[in-house]
């Protein structure tokens with residue numbers, strides 16, 4: 331050892347072993363550790379039920395793979411963003427800088443996604459968005475490192491504007507929580523509602539997490555609206571739908587909206603108040619395809635009879651994308667360019683239909699947006715398909731990848 335420091339000895343010994351045994355030894359040495367998947371989701375607050383569904387479905391997929399892909403263990407590091415953008419950003423920094431995650435997933439809240447975007451992009455961390463729909467992420471703020479396995483806020487709403495004007499009413503009141511997703515979703519609805527002859531009789535944006543909608547319901551009542559189109563999710567969706575009914579509006583004003591309003595995460599709490607609500611969404615657990623039937627069965631078996639919702643479908647597709655892309659690169663998470671290329675090519679049968687990313691934006695192309703009505707079916711209330719619109723692709727205005 332004379333003339334050699336311990337450090338140079340180890341480096342030299344490793345190099346010698348590599349030369350003697352060939353490159354395979356070095357590769358497996360470098361990649362022997364677990365693959366770390368960072369998860370930034372709400373486990374408290376208005377959207378806690380969404381975070382829970384996404385997580386459960388991811389765990390279902392990883393458990394199917396025995397938590398091992400290409401010979402490497404999968405480790406999920408979960409962080410609660412508490413529905414607060416500064417907390418979500420801090421947790422993102424921790425996962426990237428301290429935990430050194432290989433892939434990041436989440437969040438639910440559009441504002442948190444917008445806050446995470448630059449850290450993810452500048453650190454070249456691969457992010458697979460498992461809910462937040464902020465349109466800008468598929469447009470002027472798109473990134474080569476960001477994929478979205480859920481939806482852009484535009485996708486479930488743009489087809490609904492024309493549909494509601496034609497099939498429900500031309501006198502509509504709009505409502506959504508006052509933050510980025512609310513503005514995106516109602517903006518997309520207007521894009522087709524107004525050209526179809528629709529008249530906006532009113533528009534309101536209560537705070538996210540509002541618990542008393544009485545002042546808003548009074549305004550709707552006096553507006554002459556024949557229908558309401560609303561985006562609410564989580565506990566906001568429970569409170570709004572129940573109070574809309576309790577206030578007596580359900581008899582005279584048709585309630586319609588983005589599918590999140592009546593997903594199975596909130597239907598049991600809404601009960602009969604949800605009956606008859608018409609919404610647009612890319613999924614319902616009633617879809618008649620083999621992948622979905624297996625997903626619904628496995629999910630219900632694993633999670634005490636719980637009905638999977640669209641958020642669970644997003645968690646499934648996020649984890650399925652990760653598993654397939656990792657297999658395609660033989661577990662090599664070091665070569666990020668190759669991993670991005672593998673994710674871009676990932677295509678499979680999802681519970682929602684054929685899953686693929688739009689290469690122009692890295693946002694999922696929705697095989698269908700289903701128009702659904704809440705009805706009583708075997709097993710309780712559920713979203714029954716009454717119409718559908720094929721291949722709904724975000725316009726991707728202003729996105730030029732690679733960016």
Ligand code: BEZ
Pocket residue numbers: 377438439440441461462463464483511563590
């Ligand atoms: C969002 O903030 O992007 C969002 C939250 C809940 C449901 C749908 C979208």
